[in-house]
Amino acid sequence: MDKRENKTPEGRNVLDVPVNFFRSVRDTQPTEANLYNLLTSDKYRGRVERVRSEPNPEKQSALKKGLPAFTVSGTFPDSKADPLCYHSGLVCLDIDAKDNTDVEGFADFKEVAAKIPYIAYCARSVRGNGFFCIVPIKDPMKHCEHFDALAEAFAVSVTDAAGHGVKIDSSGRDVVRKRFVSFDPEPYINPCARVYTVTKERAQPHGTSTPEHDPAAVEALRILAQSYVEAGRGPETLRTLRIAANTCLQMETDDRTTLDVIRVVVAVCERGVDITETREVWLGIGSALAYEFGDPAGRAVFHALCQFYPRYSEEECDGLFSDLVSRGYTGVTIGTLFHHAKAAGVWGVSAREAFGEYDTSTDNEPVKHP
Known part of the structure; x- marks a missing residue:
């Protein structure tokens, strides 16, 4: 030795x-x-x-x-x-x-x-x-x-x-x-070995930059996530969230992946759950969103999901996401997000079953329809 x-x-x-x-x-x-x-x-x-x-x-x-x-x-x-x-x-x-x-x-x-x-x-x-x-x-x-x-x-x-x-x-x-x-x-x-920095970049297969999704569903997801980010944590936050969620959940689309991500965003934001508590989880979720939705939808969702971390930094999240997008990495799928959502208890039933449809026509507390 x-x-x-x-x-x-x-x-x-x-x-x-x-x-x-x-x-x-x-x-x-x-x-x-x-x-x-x-x-x-x-x-x-x-x-x-x-x-x-x-x-x-x-x-x-x-x-x-x-x-x-x-x-x-x-x-x-x-x-x-x-x-x-x-x-x-x-x-x-x-x-x-x-x-x-x-x-x-x-x-x-x-x-x-x-x-x-x-x-x-x-x-x-x-x-x-x-x-x-x-x-x-x-x-x-x-x-x-x-x-x-x-x-x-x-x-x-x-x-x-x-x-x-x-x-x-x-x-x-x-x-x-x-x-x-x-x-x-x-x-x-040699436990103090030098870190190896060289990579041999691989040509990305055609059509794998991001998976194909219903553009309208992805835009609805972006609006939902961005609405929450801009609402902050004041008393109007949940109302803003529910207005956006109502629009998304009433869409007629077969894009189940996007709807499932909408469901996670709504659940995390309504319940105030931090699912990015460690750096490893944070990187995994960011990588999955960068690959699945790219910019700007993936970025908006990333911020919405990170906001409950006690030391959340908008600048730090932006920097990481930009780096992940630039790499074009395809090794982490959206299943990573669902895995951590399940571990945090915000996964289990469909979006409409979990949250219903909200009446947002008045300033009263949103009412779930039967």
Whole structure:
């Protein structure tokens, strides 16, 4: 093990993050574990060594599949990459011996890894023939773009004397990929590794900038959300909200996604519920709205949903949303918003069932029609 201190100068260990832990690769109900503890523990040494010493390939595979597993890139509800807001800020690179038979001195790859400033961890994989490396990345929302850049960098720059580059297994692009616990008596550890900033941008498929929606329904959603934002939190707030909601909910449209978002906005604003209480949730909801509705509808909804956060900042929300829109990110779907709305108790029945139709013809308190 590298003898340097296990923290950055700022007191932060990049490997000290929560991850999903599974009792076996078939386990569907993960618990939370600390990545640094998993990487530095010898708890599974005996089981890993049994895998490595088994000469029968089928028996070896069966032993391997019985090992616990974990997700290096974070904690993900239901083992799904959506939402991506629970990303650890780390990418795992698998470097298999079978893919690098032409690389001279491959068995000593850890010595090479120790010279690469952005590698935080390098150790033998379960079977003992290959290696896996962990790299901190700048932008978790661009996991795949960082991975692609790393794969290209290793192939071009991490070479032997004959110029053969190191090949990385493409499976690491999967954000929620499970990897088995392993053991290496002398891993390379650099918990204050440099953050990798390079990305390899991918061409966005045609027509995926934002999903198609009924333009009238989206405009109604924008009006609803903007009306609430402009109303503030005074005594007229709910009345303004209900006037806008009445217009939206009476629309004749088959755009169920937009109507469901309208329903969430109405429920959150009427009940004063903060569904953006952590930065991870905030990023996830913003990403989903940026992808689903873009500007200006997504921005208006984002502000409406963020307003109940105690330290809400209009400027900060605007800046984040602009950044998300500019990225054209498509990895977080609107299901992220519905997931957090359900967790906050503002999801369950249709918009019209939940809120009815409001009489807004007088200044009296709105009345729900039977």
